[in-house]
Amino acid sequence: MINGKKGDGMVPAADTSKNSGIPARVWAALIAVCVANVAGHLAVLPSLPAQIPVHWGADGAVNGWGPSWTVAALGFLPLVLLVTFWLVPRIDPKGAAYAKSGRFYLGFVIAFTVFMCGMTWLSELTVWGVVPQTGAVGVIVTTAIGVLFIGMGNYLPRVRQNYTMGVKTPWALADPENWRRTQRFGGKCFVVMGVGFIAFGFMASALPDGAAAAGIAAIALIPMAAMYLYSYLIWRKAGGR
Numbered sequence: 001m002i003n004g005k006k007g008d009g010m011v012p013a014a015d016t017s018k019n020s021g022i023p024a025r026v027w028a029a030l031i032a033v034c035v036a037n038v039a040g041h042l043a044v045l046p047s048l049p050a051q052i053p054v055h056w057g058a059d060g061a062v063n064g065w066g067p068s069w070t071v072a073a074l075g076f077l078p079l080v081l082l083v084t085f086w087l088v089p090r091i092d093p094k095g096a097a098y099a100k101s102g103r104f105y106l107g108f109v110i111a112f113t114v115f116m117c118g119m120t121w122l123s124e125l126t127v128w129g130v131v132p133q134t135g136a137v138g139v140i141v142t143t144a145i146g147v148l149f150i151g152m153g154n155y156l157p158r159v160r161q162n163y164t165m166g167v168k169t170p171w172a173l174a175d176p177e178n179w180r181r182t183q184r185f186g187g188k189c190f191v192v193m194g195v196g197f198i199a200f201g202f203m204a205s206a207l208p209d210g211a212a213a214a215g216i217a218a219i220a221l222i223p224m225a226a227m228y229l230y231s232y233l234i235w236r237k238a239g240g241r
Helices: 024-047 069-075 077-091 104-119 122-127 136-158 170-174 176-201 209-237
Strands: 051-056 062-067
Touching (some): 024 069, 024 077, 024 104, 051 122, 062 069, 077 104, 170 176, 176 209
16 A cells, blocks of 8 residues: 555555554563563572472462473563564464454553563562462462453453454354454453452362362363354354354
8 A cells, every 4th residue: 555646755654464553662661571571580590499389280289390490491481472472463364453453462462471471480489488389379370360361351342353362263253243243252251251260269279189170170161162152153043054
């Protein structure tokens, strides 16, 4: 697309078909946060014991230990994910949808990046005694995930058709109206999942590890199944075969 006629000094308009809708300054700020996160992990690495907590069960208790360099490796994860978030809209055939989905993708990338940076510090915080080795991690993680899901649920109805974000059932991808209705229903399901995760986080420490894992799976899988079924029923009602 060209603004103006050839030779009148106008320049081609920027192609936004692969634009995420996230300003360059936001990407720069998030990169700075991720780099600072890596630098922080490397700075405290010499002070850590040889073995540190690296895994927690569904009940929030430490059930796995690993070498201290693990935290430095995990520190790079938010940066890797951020690069992925930058790349996805540029390779998605419906990449223009990201810029047209309101502030959903912007909010998601910021929230998820900050969330992941915080999660990478759980090992150090446990070693330093800031976070207890039993129960607290489960509450922290499930509450953070719950808040993230509630936020996503409120914005999900605004997401346009694409192949990466949203509730991507085969029927929703094939029909814009099915997509719109599925995202609206999916938004409610995500809010339910978020509230469920927050509530369950405070109960999980009192349950056996297996029961806690089953509870988390149920909170996630039942709403997901409901979303797929809802999208399918819309397709059938519209005359699908």
